[in-house]
Amino acid sequence: MASRDGPGPIIDTEPVPDEFSFGPFRVVTRARLLERDGTPTSLGSRAFDLLCILVNRPGEVVGKAELMAKAWPGLTVDESSLRFHITQLRRALGDSQDGAPYVANVPGRGYCFVAQVGRAASPPKQAFLGEGTPNPHLPVGPARIIGREADIVALIDRLTARRFVTLRGPGGIGKTTLAVAVAHKIGNRFRDGVRFLDLCSLKDPQHVVFAVASALGMFVPAGDPSSRLIESLKDRQILLVFDSCEHLVEGVARLAEQIYQHASSVSLLTTSRESLEVAGEFVLAIAPLESPPENLGSKAELAKYPSTRLFVECAVAAGRSPPFTDAEAKIIGRICRKLDGLPLAIELVASRLSAHGLIEIDELIEGRLRLAWRGRRTAPLRHQSLSAALDWSYELISPAERSLLESLSVFPGQFTLQGASALASDSHEPKETTGVLEQLIAKSLVSSRPKAGQPLFRLLDTTRAYAKEKLAASGAANAAGLRHAKYVHQALTPRSYEPGGERPGGWAHRAELLSDARAALGWAYSDAADYDPEFQISLASVCARLFVELNLLEECRVWAGRALAVSENALKDGATKVELLWAFGHAAMSTARSSKESEAALWRGLKLAQEIGDLQNQFRLLSRLHALHRRTGDPRSLLEVSLLAEAVAIEIDDPAALARAQSFLGDAYHLSGDQRRAWELQQAGAAADAAIPNLPVDHFASPRGAQNLSCTNLWLLGFPDQAIAVANRLAEPSSNSDLVLYCGGLCFAARIYHWVGELSRLEEVIDRLENYSRKHRFGPLLTGSRALRGVLHVALGAVDEGVKLLQPGLLGMIADRFEVHSGPVAIALAEGIAALGRPADALASINARIDATAAAQGDSWEMPEFMRVRGELRARNGDSSGAEQDFLAAMDLAERQSALSWRLRAASSWVRHARYGEAAAMAVAELQRTYERFEEGFDTADLRAARDLLQR
Template identity: 25%
Template sequence: MRTTSESEGWMMAGSAAKRHAATNLPAELTSFVGRRRERADARALLSESRLVTLTGPGGVGKTRLAWRLADDLHRTFTHGIWFVSLGELSDAEWLPHTVAGSLGLQGRSNRTAPESLVEHLRQRDALLVLDNCEHLVDACAMLIDTLLRTCPGLKVVATSREPLRIWGEAIYSVLPLASPPRGVEESTALRQYESVGLFIDRARAVVPGFELTESNRRAVADICRRLEGIPLAIELAAVRLRAMSPDEIARHLAQHADILTLGSRTAPGRQRTMTASIEWSFSLCSTEERELWARSSVFAGGFELEAARAVCAADDEAVERMPDLLQSLVDKSILVTHRQQGRTRYRMLPPIRQRGAQHLQELGEFRNVRRRHRDWYVELAERAEREWLGPRQLDWIEWLRREQGNFRVALEYCYTEPGEAEPGLRMGASLLEFGMAEGLFRPGRLWFDRLLSQAPEPTFTRLRALRTACWWAAMQGDLARAEQFLDEARCILHQLDEQDTALIDQTAGFVALFTGDIEQSIKYLTAALHGFRARGDHAQCAHTLAVQSLSYTLHGDYRQAFEAHTECVALTEPVNELWYRSHSLWIAGLAVWHQGDPETAVSLENQSLRLKRLMNEQLGIGLCLEAIAWITTAQAPERAAELIGAAQNQWDAIETSTSALPGLSHLHEQAVYRVRDTLGNDSYEAAWRSGNQLTTAAAVRLALDETAGEVADRPAGSPSHTDLMTKRERQIAELVARGFTNKDIAGRLVIAKRTVDTHIEHILSKFGFHSRNQIIAWMTEQQALDTGARSPQHDP
């Protein structure tokens, strides 16, 4: 069983599958019980006020209510709804970075995070949901106040145990679910109370077919009364049905009423009730389970089995027993699970995580486990770097995306613990390529500034960290700082008496590309390539060749550019590498176009774009959209205008443009001039606006000529591909897409497993699929497409 009432940070899932392009709200994994009046009241408040703060004690259901409220309003906000989980964020300085990241802003510009948020939201009609503000209340208040004053179309829903106390705030107190008073014990009457409904719903997840009966109705009513209708407390009690009857649970609560005095004596009664419920769960865990509960509290944003074994296992025997121990905590609702990219991730709700952290301090293991956590993520980053050029590259990209919260926690340890900065620099240095792909420049450079100041020794680790910081600064357009990083790296190389200059030559060539000194860029990159070849470093050879190909193209040496591309593909294609190859294909398309072969050029750009889509690499997608538009201005001017508009949508989201790189901006300007001249101003602007309103997925399909007949392009209200399925088949397909097994689905829908098997066979047959993975991929895409087709103008 999984509890979901309070602080569902798992709902963000970092770069996990998003429900649709206009929001990062995920699909529900458990049913939402009750709260109709609260939803209506909160919606009414939000119609009158631009800030609504949902307040109440931990476990009362603030997060779930905020999520449901946002989901109810998904068509109301033209530019989307964004959910930001703050429960695992401890440093207020990182608040704006966390919000920006949740909105998809990649930090590729040199603006501060608050500036980027204001610029992005200033002209947008959007809803921002900030969850768990209480431990960052001052920082949240300041940020929200700034955004609301500067972004007139923005509204905010916040959840917090206390109000934010800023002008214009409407406070809505979230109360526990209604519980039956003493004397109300008839089944029909009991079912009218939301707390009873929640208990029954969650009980069925533990004991399929559970019903309110003559024999258990009094006990269920007593449980809900004693737990005061607090959703998380009720869910923790319901999970005990695996081993106890309702009567036994009720008797236990009655016999241990004194436990409600645990915690702060001045805390509100309901907060003590929540504390008591968690304490009861803690008391029923074995020593091993308590220790795992405590140690796993160091993770942020979830963790997987491999990480748990490395960080939480005390010995080899515990390593072997880890799967069983994790499952035991899942069964007790201490951990919640969800599937991401085919992997199971575990996570704690904030109130439960706080109890684990408390026990970790009591065990005297806090610093030791934090260090083990840090060491695991340093090694993870280094493994990713070693295996970047290889068939697992896409797996690594997805894995590193999932772990960004844990990287932040590991870097916090490196910064706050004396003498621990060097491992943090190792981690950052190893994430150069991933950071380039994800655009993690703004937060990455802040960490480098912190850690470089604490580890000034001229070591090879510092040199590699300066290299990564230099690349990221250049990508942000901060060329003065990039050259400072480069100069210091050169000095360290000299002090180390190091003869292998390939890394520095490569970096110098990259910086020269951005300063517009193309001849110097080619010179340095050629020297770097010689050094990497000499030591057999195929990954950096491929990286250098891709950059060198761009330098040759901007220099007008298209033959050399294509030769560099050919060599890059020869290194990358046999091992199924994607990132270097996709960049090289994009550049090769430009080179071939300049040589007068637009047909081959478009084919190369399409190949690049398909790889970029596979990686969900936003910068590369934007570059390919632009390139295809440039190449096709004569053949399809209206479509080219649409693609230019779609590319601008990408640039706005990731805070960059073709003007960041000298040599590309004039190609953009020439294309705009030609298309505008061909179509006329009015037709150009209409086509540009049409493209600018496309989702990324729809823009890619337009560029690849995949749009004819697609769901995203159908008129609102016309049938979608999912209409080919029955209602039950759609339910099952959605659950398959969320990672449920056939057995799980049968239990959830209260049907036989063989019935689920039959429905899945029908789905496979209807669409010509051969595996569940195809259903998962297809359903994920259809959800995105359906959202692209929704009209945002009307409230449902």
């Protein structure tokens, strides 16, 4: 921004352009601003003067004596001072693109600016910051207005067309600045000029007329002076600016309407926190400065948004030396969002950088300090701090408006009319609340905007902080917190999982209650709240549902866990406890580990649901237990819960539940190794789902979940192309709004892409899986994504990197009980170890996996592949007989499981290692028969490899 040393004058008889540009720099002379790539650069006053002198005469050597005379007018200085400031200038500018300095030293003569300079035409230089000749009837014009270019154009257009415009907005939004800037720009269009009236010092509305008359140099008699004033204005062409009208709104409104109606050559520009609501008035609402989104990328983006540009300029003016780092840019963006893009707030906070660091300021503005920080001593009292600006508004509203404003500060963000009514004091009727709210909106203390046909309201963050202080001081904060928590509880309770209830997916429009749910829980479990365990637990229960639907499972786990930790005797409602146990088990399984704690919570919930006869929640809990045991890869437990789910579905007699129960059973048979039976059940479940019109109740499970294992089932059965089609659907980002199920689908899609050799697609889904898992803190899935990346590295030949990921990844997946996806990891690890020249270690590794799997699951669905890989490693270790036994055993087991693709792999391995005699002929014949059983997938990796073997 401007220099830190003060705005020292530049004495020059030559016309000096308003702007220069060279390289990445821009110089605005009258604003004394130096920018690099749109970001203000700090430069001392004398160095700035020297830059302007030199850049105005590019390519010309300017003598040292002349430079000192112009930069230090009337003073005698030593040449060392000149050298010092030239050095400072060079350091600020750096070198040009060709590596040469912008300012060259010409020995014995002086200095020369050597870069190409662009100029903007300008009138002869004036030593002030306003436009043109100073107007004695106006405050000094602003040096530069950031982010209001469109507002200035709109205001000039409206004022020209309508004659009477009110700038409306909350305190600190920049109404006065904008009005003064426009008055300077267009004041010369009016024959009789412009008059500016700062009304903030007036107390009596009757005095407005006298203030206008005084500004016009008129004497008006006592009594009713309005008619005399109007009569004198009829022949004048003038712009009257009435600033800060909100405390005198009745008096200003009457006079402004009279002037508009009877003095047709007079234009009126008023600024107020509420509209005047009179004939002829056009209201122009001033919006906050645009702030960057949460994903602000780098410091270069600071210049794109008016709020951050203003912050940077004010910070530089306060002594903060640029440039800012990318990390600091993110903090600046966050600060500007917290300040709602309010110019006064940004200026006051940025000015504190001389005393605090950015991180400290970011933390401090969460409290009351931002309200107390003071700005310019010369500013009007109401603009010297945010607290003063809000005091000004607060003192102008009625007791009922103050009470409602304070209660509304409990809302952390947007709220509805129903919410406002719920937060109003018990003494307020709904109709009365509506009227009071309308007054707060009219007075710019509450903002309103429609969304989906329903108005939504909010307090600016600074207003909320101020009102919250007033609420605490009144002693009513606890009562308001309770009303808010009850409102949240009531708003979420109707979203039930009972038959005919709304689908969980229908909660999407309730997402606006998220911040309220967090605030309500924070209050209910705080020391400030009255201890009511029944309400605490019930509130946590309804909020847990919302967290699940919005994929905020870590929050769900924490709050459900806290509620369950409350004394058992405090909970009388069994259905509420069932809900909490379901939520905790589901969330813990997805975010922490599929641990015994998660499983125990689900079984406890199931037992309680059985005791109270809650069939719907029995099915929901069984669906979570099904998901848990599917992830652990435990087919026996999976079959047990699937059969229980089938029995409950029959009792419920709900077609959706019956369809899903069939899919559950299909998953159980798939993991136990009966691929044909699995396919039949999964197809029956899918067909039953498709036959249900609109799926009216989907609280049991997601139909997409049945597709996860169906893709691997299809591949094993010998339908690679169909498996790829299902995997592609699972990998679509919009395929499932339930992110846990979606990430589970990505894991199965990754298997298919690995098996068919589409490694680029494998990398895509691993990237997506890792990003989602990290963002939503899905711990087991994040571990799985890293292990799968190790699988990818080995497949690509980067064995060292792969093994480094696979070793901890496999241990982590076992610890997380994520075994269903650990098979490919164990195989890739063994193959990687062998590729590193340690075949014996590799063989020991796969043997350990086979023994563990056989002990836990028997002949599981992956056993044929484990045996084939062991055969490959035995052959590498010189055990040809053992290798052949493994290949034959793998083929036999694959045949019994209807796993044609496993059989093809085992036959291909046998051909590769049975090189001579009758064994080789038998192997080739077996591979030929297996290959001929395929009807599709001939371009996938295994079938291409088999075809090449047969051709050789």
